[in-house]
Amino acid sequence: MKNFxxxxxxxxxxxxxxxxxxxxxxxxxxxxxxNEGASxxxxxQQCFEGIKSYLFKKKVFNLKLNLNSNRFQKSxxxxxxxxxxxxxxxxxIKLLSILNYYYIPNNKIGFLYMRPLMLGISKNxxxxxxxxxxxxxxxxxxxxxxxxxxxKSIFSKRIxxxxxxxxxxxxxxxxxxxxxxxxxFNFDDYIHVNNNYFEEIGTSNFxxxxxxxxxxxxxxxxxxxxxxFSFLYFFKFKKKYLNLKVNFNKIxxxxxxxxxxxxxxxxxxxxxxxxxKILKYKKMFFNSLINYYLKRTYVKNYNNKR
Numbered sequence: 345m346k347n348f349x350x351x352x353x354x355x356x357x358x359x360x361x362x363x364x365x366x367x368x369x370x371x372x373x374x375x376x377x378x379n380e381g382a383s384x385x386x387x388x389q390q391c392f393e394g395i396k397s398y399l400f401k402k403k404v405f406n407l408k409l410n411l412n413s414n415r416f417q418k419s420x421x422x423x424x425x426x427x428x429x430x431x432x433x434x435x436x437i438k439l440l441s442i443l444n445y446y447y448i449p450n451n452k453i454g455f456l457y458m459r460p461l462m463l464g465i466s467k468n469x470x471x472x473x474x475x476x477x478x479x480x481x482x483x484x485x486x487x488x489x490x491x492x493x494x495x496k497s498i499f500s501k502r503i504x505x506x507x508x509x510x511x512x513x514x515x516x517x518x519x520x521x522x523x524x525x526x527x528x529f530n531f532d533d534y535i536h537v538n539n540n541y542f543e544e545i546g547t548s549n550f551x552x553x554x555x556x557x558x559x560x561x562x563x564x565x566x567x568x569x570x571x572x573f574s575f576l577y578f579f580k581f582k583k584k585y586l587n588l589k590v591n592f593n594k595i596x597x598x599x600x601x602x603x604x605x606x607x608x609x610x611x612x613x614x615x616x617x618x619x620x621k622i623l624k625y626k627k628m629f630f631n632s633l634i635n636y637y638l639k640r641t642y643v644k645n646y647n648n649k650r
Contacts, residue, residue: 348457348486355443356482357436361426362475368436370443374482376463383464383474388514390463391419394606396455396486397441399448404441407455408570409434415568416460419510424473425462433460436481444483457486457606488609508543508565515567519547533603535616538565541589545613548605551575552590552598553633559598561590571604578637592618600625602634610634 352374359368383389393416396407413434417427437458441448448456460481464474508515518536523546526534533546543561544550549569552559558579560572576586587594595601601613616623 349484351484353444353447353483353485355440356480357440359428359479361477361479365426365428368479370440376478376480378463378465378478379467381467381469383466383468383472384513386469387464387471388512389423389425389474390461391416391423391425391510391512392459392461393419393511395437395458395460396606397437397448397458398451398455400451404438404445404448406437406441408574409437411570411573413437415511415570419512420462422507422510423512425464426477428479440481440483447483447485449485449487454485454487456483458483486609508567511567516547522546531617535618536565541591542595543590545603546605548603548611550601550603550613552594553600554594554598559587559590559594561588562586563588569604569606571606571609575604575634575637578640579633596621596623598625610638 354372355370356372356374357368357370360366378385393412395409395412397404398407399405410430413430416433417430420427437460440458441456444456458481460479463478463480464476465478466474466476468474522534535545536543541561542550543563543566549560549566549572551572558576560576562568595616595618601616603611603613613625615625
């Protein structure tokens with residue numbers, strides 16, 4: 345199986361909103377039947393989240409569940425969608441991870457990736473918000489691969505300025521198109537460049553190690569990645585900077601670059617091709633920091649639950 349692809353697991357959760365939330369169910373059926381005039385299909389009124397569950401000493405833990413839950417609420421709010429109660433949402437995630445317990449990979453090779461997805465589903469051909477919404481939370485195994493990537497940067501920016509901060513479907517159409525064309529030229533990924541400033545690597549945030557400093561860009565076009573901020577917070581006693589803008593000078597003088605996303609987790613960058621200039625990153629010290637962080641994260645989460 346590939347490191348990240350859909351696989352039908354035994355249970356998922358579904359719930360309908362029409363003026364208020366109806367009773368939800370854990371079901372085995374994985375197909376969704378919605379009207380062709382639904383606002384999610386015609387006008388991208390939909391959002392989702394990515395949450396990871398893992399096993400440590402045969403117990404189930406969820407990484408940064410509170411942060412993912414808050415980000416999901418923010419995405420729903422910006423798209424005029426109903427907000428699900430945080431307490432209810434967190435308990436649903438925990439229950440679903442237990443129901444799919446036997447599908448959770450060993451923490452050394454992967455996670456159980458859980459995707460809450462909310463869709464506008466009422467018959468609505470006009471450009472307006474839906475009156476009926478569908479929430480589903482489904483799971484699939486996620487396997488980690490620490491590969492070196494060859495990156496080509498392209499001049500690509502979000503369709504809607506300042507909305508990259510939210511995890512909504514409309515932001516990902518550029519990723520689908522760019523990924524299709526970039527892989528034809530044997531590159532692994534691409535960089536979002538906006539007015540000569542580097543923002544994201546594909547669907548992931550990126551972190552730079554330069555002169556014993558940890559640097560990462562941050563603005564309203566960049567999704568506030570849970571993994572990125574967890575990593576930066578973990579090394580709070582080190583010198584680190586959250587820059588508003590990262591230009592070519594910072595990229596070219598960096599010792600090491602990694603990308604981090606919910607599904608991609610952490611990937612090490614090998615080569616970047618930018619405006620016919622090839623940048624290579626060989627120093628592996630930053631990789632040892634990642635491994636140290638991952639090891640301590642598991643132990644810390646486990647000890648906090650005891």
